[in-house]
Amino acid sequence: xxxxxxxxxxxxxxxxxxxxxxxxxxxxxxxxxxxxxxxxxxxxxxxxxxxxxxxxxxxxxxxxxxxxxxxxxxxxxxxxxxxxxxxxxxxxxxxxxxxxxxxxxxxxxxxxxxxx
Amino acid sequence: xxxxxxxxxxxxxxxxxxxxxxxxxxxxxxxxxxxxxxxxxxxxxxxxxxxxxxxxxxxxxxxxxxxxxxxxxxxxxxxxxxxxxxxxxxxxxxxxxxxxxxxxxxxxxx
Numbered sequence: 001x002x003x004x005x006x007x008x009x010x011x012x013x014x015x016x017x018x019x020x021x022x023x024x025x026x027x028x029x030x031x032x033x034x035x036x037x038x039x040x041x042x043x044x045x046x047x048x049x050x051x052x053x054x055x056x057x058x059x060x061x062x063x064x065x066x067x068x069x070x071x072x073x074x075x076x077x078x079x080x081x082x083x084x085x086x087x088x089x090x091x092x093x094x095x096x097x098x099x100x101x102x103x104x105x106x107x108x109x110x111x112x113x114x115x116x
Numbered sequence: 117x118x119x120x121x122x123x124x125x126x127x128x129x130x131x132x133x134x135x136x137x138x139x140x141x142x143x144x145x146x147x148x149x150x151x152x153x154x155x156x157x158x159x160x161x162x163x164x165x166x167x168x169x170x171x172x173x174x175x176x177x178x179x180x181x182x183x184x185x186x187x188x189x190x191x192x193x194x195x196x197x198x199x200x201x202x203x204x205x206x207x208x209x210x211x212x213x214x215x216x217x218x219x220x221x222x223x224x225x226x
Contacts, residue, residue, distance in 0.1 A: 034214060043204065043218045044159065057211075093158055095214070103147065105214055107158040 002028045004096050006108025013084055013115055021079045021111045023094030029074040030096035034105065035067075038091040050077050084115040120148075120207050122217030130225050135192040137220035139205035146208055148188045150179060153219070154201040162190075162203075195224050 003026040013019050032051050036044040050056040050071035058064050068080040095105040121140045129135050147166045151159040165181035172179045178191040202219040209215040
């Protein structure tokens with residue numbers, strides 16, 4: 001299947017700093033990318049949907065100014081957690097849909113964020 | 117919140133026993149997908165069901181989509197230790213194409 005690369009896989013940062021997570025589709029063009037957050041032993045909670053070249057659509061309760069999403073190209077989307085706090089510590093996963101294989105979502109490996 | 121409800125939350129089985137997880141929606145779904153997430157890993161797509169009453173098989177896994185397209189199930193026959201993980205159903209909600217159920221965590225005792 002198609003490959004989605006997410007980087008970094010783990011990051012530890014201090015409270016108040018910002019962290020950028022990258023999500024790349026390596027062998028296909030991703031018109032739509034999704035960002036999820038997953039707390040331990042819980043489900044994936046959709047944070048936002050980003051379409052290439054347009055603003056992301058955020059789910060209710062997700063702060064746009066805190067979780068900045070950029071989808072500037074068909075192969076790259078970034079999520080920046082701004083002014084991170086310990087409660088932002090979580091597992092963040094991106095997924096992408098290929099332009100011509102629209103039903104299947106391919107997931108990145110995830111990023112474990114720990115804010116200290 | 118999530119539109120798709122999934123039960124049970126946990127299931128512990130002896131190796132060789134069968135396992136089933138169920139997904140229910142309050143509204144008709146255009147499609148439903150199933151994913152498996154191994155401990156420490158990321159979700160991996162298993163299958164998509166689109167047609168009313170559809171049944172699909174993948175070796176020991178059987179997927180069903182209800183006639184009303186409001187429920188779905190995943191059944192594993194004769195579980196193996198390699199089946200361990202969390203199984204999620206996922207479906208569309210409004211304009212969002214993929215929203216996940218809470219998942220069923222399967223553990224298999226050898």
